[in-house]
Amino acid sequence: MTKLWGGRFTKETNKLVEEFTASIEFDKELALEDIQGSMAHVQMLSDCNIIPKDDAKTIQHGLQVIQNKINAGDVEFSVAHEDIHMNIEKLLIDEIGPVGGKLHTGRSRNDQVATDMHLYLKKQTEMIISLLTEVQSSILIKSKENVETILPGYTHLQRAQPVSFAHHLMAYFWMFERDKERLQDSLKRINWSPLGAGALAGTTFPIDRAQTASLLGFDKIYPNSMDAVSDRDFIVEFLSHASLIMTHISRLSEEMVIWSSQEFQFIELDDSFCTGSSIMPQKKNPDVPELLRAKTGRVYGNLVGLLTVLKGLPLAYNKDMQEDKEGMFDTVKTLVGSLKLLAPMIHTMTVNETKMYEAVSKDFSNATDIADYLVTKGLPFRQAHEIIGKIVLYAINQDKYLLGLTLDEYKEFSPLFAEDIFKLLHPKHVVGARKSEGGTSFEQVESQLALADKLLYDAVPSS
Numbered sequence: 160m161t162k163l164w165g166g167r168f169t170k171e172t173n174k175l176v177e178e179f180t181a182s183i184e185f186d187k188e189l190a191l192e193d194i195q196g197s198m199a200h201v202q203m204l205s206d207c208n209i210i211p212k213d214d215a216k217t218i219q220h221g222l223q224v225i226q227n228k229i230n231a232g233d234v235e236f237s238v239a240h241e242d243i244h245m246n247i248e249k250l251l252i253d254e255i256g257p258v259g260g261k262l263h264t265g266r267s268r269n270d271q272v273a274t275d276m277h278l279y280l281k282k283q284t285e286m287i288i289s290l291l292t293e294v295q296s297s298i299l300i301k302s303k304e305n306v307e308t309i310l311p312g313y314t315h316l317q318r319a320q321p322v323s324f325a326h327h328l329m330a331y332f333w334m335f336e337r338d339k340e341r342l343q344d345s346l347k348r349i350n351w352s353p354l355g356a357g358a359l360a361g362t363t364f365p366i367d368r369a370q371t372a373s374l375l376g377f378d379k380i381y382p383n384s385m386d387a388v389s390d391r392d393f394i395v396e397f398l399s400h401a402s403l404i405m406t407h408i409s410r411l412s413e414e415m416v417i418w419s420s421q422e423f424q425f426i427e428l429d430d431s432f433c434t435g436s437s438i439m440p441q442k443k444n445p446d447v448p449e450l451l452r453a454k455t456g457r458v459y460g461n462l463v464g465l466l467t468v469l470k471g472l473p474l475a476y477n478k479d480m481q482e483d484k485e486g487m488f489d490t491v492k493t494l495v496g497s498l499k500l501l502a503p504m505i506h507t508m509t510v511n512e513t514k515m516y517e518a519v520s521k522d523f524s525n526a527t528d529i530a531d532y533l534v535t536k537g538l539p540f541r542q543a544h545e546i547i548g549k550i551v552l553y554a555i556n557q558d559k560y561l562l563g564l565t566l567d568e569y570k571e572f573s574p575l576f577a578e579d580i581f582k583l584l585h586p587k588h589v590v591g592a593r594k595s596e597g598g599t600s601f602e603q604v605e606s607q608l609a610l611a612d613k614l615l616y617d618a619v620p621s622s
């Protein structure tokens with residue numbers, strides 16, 4: 160089969176080399192972006208009188224026919240034409256004849272592929288931002304239902320202080336909010352147009368880069384053609400933001416695995432989100448959060464993979480850069496799939512308020528509050544801490560909790576104790592007392608929810 164670049168060659172390409180160097184198996188994912196980029200390029204060539212207007216119309220019509228065929232699943236790409244760019248160019252020439260060969264005037268696959276990647280990632284990033292909003296919204300709904308649901312808050316996975324379940328869940332809302340901000344910010348750089356950079360040094364044709372940029376919805380053009388064709392920072396950035404999102408997803412998933420265990424029983428995942436065991440009939444396994452936790456691995460891998468590909472590459476384009484694609488596609492697929500599952504999984508889980516409350520009633524998570532009590536009576540916090548430590552040890556030896564001790568027992572440790580201590584020790588009071596800004600008191604949680612509501616629902620829609 161003759162190659163589009165065959166002029167300089169006297170021998171056929173070795174079959175194994177052809178397969179090894181081809182990217183069509185994966186970059187066919189960019190077909191529509193490639194056509195979009197070509198449409199803008201040919202329009203500009205025509206407007207700048209670089210090719211005749213009639214030729215441009217024929218090419219645009221041909222590209223449209225090919226796009227329709229692709230959408231209908233009606234084209235066969237070939238490894239012999241290496242990648243999506245040359246496959247589409249070949250299809251075009253087959254469709255409209257030699258005039259199709261004018262499309263590549265003043266352009267190289269190097270600025271072409273970079274343009275495709277920018278267009279692709281722009282679309283995916285916008286979609287991922289909206290999926291993150293759906294996850295946030297399902298967290299917000301669950302949180303609103305659980306402001307007064309109390310469970311132990313943990314540090315070191317040891318019971319620390321009781322908190323509102325809404326407060327715990329909302330911590331993830333803010334993680335995803337920052338993730339969205341990062342993605343939003345990355346769009347500024349995704350929105351640079353590399354088109355018109357040529358192979359690396361620009362072109363001799365009087366092209367109009369501003370026109371193609373604006374036709375494609377980019378708001379800036381790369382000021383340096385060498386940077387334009389060799390920049391993959393925007394992909395690294397995406398993979399890195401995706402890694403952090405997966406970190407957040409995996410932390411939440413881990414909590415769901417723990418909370419739904421027999422030992423905790425704080426939540427129950429909906430049957431439709433669990434699977435059974437082929438041998439143990441009693442099992443209901445949290446496979447979905449387990450896999451969400453595990454999928455983080457491949458997303459990190461893709462980030463490290465691309466950083467490694469780029470490290471030490473001289474300017475400008477190198478074939479190494481073709482390796483930027485599979486990891487990026489895989490990350491998009493993994494992230495989109497994960498976010499689509501996460502929202503309904505949160506939405507459908509049931510919260511076992513009784514079990515959570517039992518857990519806070521049978522622990523010492525109110526110990527800080529008795530220390531604070533002694534502090535309000537004038538004792539330095541450090542001394543109060545020491546006294547309460549002794550009381551806790553005493554209670555453990557007596558097989559009791561702090562609410563189970565008598566006032567006389569308390570007075571053995573400090574004369575400052577009075578009857579009012581007992582009402583302070585109830586979990587609800589302990590939670591309600593943490594009124595500092597951003598704390599877990601019910602009022603603070605309510606104002607956090609109001610803030611989140613405003614962020615999600617009052618945002619001015621971008622036109």
Ligand code: ARG
Binds near residue numbers: 182269272478480482
């Ligand atoms: N398939 C190539 C890639 O993805 C397109 C650019 C090829 N450029 C070249 N000079 N061989 O990177």
